[in-house]
Amino acid sequence: MSGAAERVAAVHxxxxxxxxxxxxxxxxxxxxxxxxxxxxxxxGHGGRVAGPIGALVAPGERHAFSAxxxxxxxxxxLPHALVEETGAxxxxxxxHRARFFQVSRAAARLATxxxxxxxxxxxxxxxxxxxxxxxLRAASGPPSPPLPAAVQRALAxxxxxxxxxxxxxxVARAAGVSPGHLHALFRAHVGRSPRSLARTRRLAEARRLxxxxxxxxxxxxxxxxxxxxxxxxxxxxxxxGTTPGRLRRPRS
Numbered sequence: 001m002s003g004a005a006e007r008v009a010a011v012h013x014x015x016x017x018x019x020x021x022x023x024x025x026x027x028x029x030x031x032x033x034x035x036x037x038x039x040x041x042x043x044g045h046g047g048r049v050a051g052p053i054g055a056l057v058a059p060g061e062r063h064a065f066s067a068x069x070x071x072x073x074x075x076x077x078l079p080h081a082l083v084e085e086t087g088a089x090x091x092x093x094x095x096h097r098a099r100f101f102q103v104s105r106a107a108a109r110l111a112t113x114x115x116x117x118x119x120x121x122x123x124x125x126x127x128x129x130x131x132x133x134x135x136l137r138a139a140s141g142p143p144s145p146p147l148p149a150a151v152q153r154a155l156a157x158x159x160x161x162x163x164x165x166x167x168x169x170x171v172a173r174a175a176g177v178s179p180g181h182l183h184a185l186f187r188a189h190v191g192r193s194p195r196s197l198a199r200t201r202r203l204a205e206a207r208r209l210x211x212x213x214x215x216x217x218x219x220x221x222x223x224x225x226x227x228x229x230x231x232x233x234x235x236x237x238x239x240x241g242t243t244p245g246r247l248r249r250p251r252s
Contacts, residue, residue, distance in 0.1 A: 007085065008125045009132035010077040013115055015067070015208045022064035028078040029057040030139070032103060032111045035159065035204045036071030040064070040100075047100040049073065051155070052147065054103045054139070072204040074111045076132050088136040106138035109191045116200055116239050150175040151189050154182060158198050163205060164225050166198040203239055206232060210247040217244045 016038055031038065037050030042063040049055045057063050059080065103111075114131055147155075157174035158166060171194045172182040186194055206224040209215055215223070221232035221244075233243050 007079060007082045007129070009079065009082055009128045011114065011128045011131060012075045012077070013072060013204075013207070014075050015070075015072050015212065016065060018066055018068055020064055020066040022062060024060055024062040025057075025077070026059050028059060028080065028083055030076040030078060030135070031055045031057070032074045032076075032107070034072045034074055034111065034115055035201055036067065036069055038065055038067050038071055038073055042099045045099045049100070051152075052103050052108070053100055054107075055100050057099075070205060070208075072115075072208060074115055076135065078132060078136070082129065082132065083136070086133050086136045088139075101139075104138055105189070105191070107135055110135050110138055112192070112200065115204070147189055148185060150177045150182070151185050154186070154194060155190075155197075158194065158201060161198075163202060163223060166195070166225075168194050171198075199235065199239070202226070203236060206236065206244070207247060210244050217248070220244065 013034075031040070031049050032054045033049050033051065037048050038055075040047055040049055040055050040063060042055065042057055043061050047053070047055065110131070114135075154171050154175040157171055161170070168179050168182065172179040175182055175185075177185070182194060186192065186197075190197065202224045206220050206226070209220045209223065210217070213220075217232070218229040221227075221229045224232065226232040226235065229244070233245075236247075237243055
């Protein structure tokens with residue numbers, strides 16, 4: 001492998017099945033939650049990647065994983081040489097010992113942005129490396145304080161209702177605050193509106209179904225809370241820069 005290849009990160013949007021699997025690999029792996037959760041056992045230490053909690057898997061460390069429900073995660077495969085260049089080795093060493101860590105607000109926002117803006121059509125190596133560097137620097141900064149209880153309730157409601165049209169008033173009611181207060185809380189702690197987050201959840205599930213199943217595109221649209229196939233196409237083109245047809249894998 002050339003020196004350049006040894007410094008190339010790989011960034012994936014992944015969904016995991018309920019069946020347990022296990023393996024190891026020769027690179028650092030950073031796992032960040034977008035939708036749902038992933039159960040992980042790393043070196044005999046069990047935990048859950050969900051909400052504000054991410055995970056780091058060290059090179060060569062065997063880990064088992066499964067996901068009990070609908071999920072989507074951002075996974076970065078990080079060669080050691082690239083990690084050295086970012087200056088994040090000390091943080092990675094600390095986090096590998098703990099295995100699970102609290103995702104900083106800056107890192108969470110970057111992960112959501114990348115998933116929504118770039119991953120739909122794939123990221124060239126230079127873009128993946130730049131994003132991995134930014135994310136490592138954001139993740140290794142000071143951890144964010146715990147989210148207010150109202151925001152946690154709102155996020156849980158959005159996750160549970162993600163495949164249905166979600167009204168801000170319903171989210172606010174579930175959170176126990178007014179719609180205006182909910183918007184203020186989301187601006188301060190999430191960095192985006194409840195409606196935008198709900199749309200991302202619906203698009204994430206639509207993308208998963210398009211990539212992993214043979215369901216007709218119109219059925220994917222209806223299952224994910226869109227009125228029809230053109231509505232899904234418009235939302236996906238605007239948010240992900242791609243279309244359902246381009247995401248659909250050729251099937252034999």
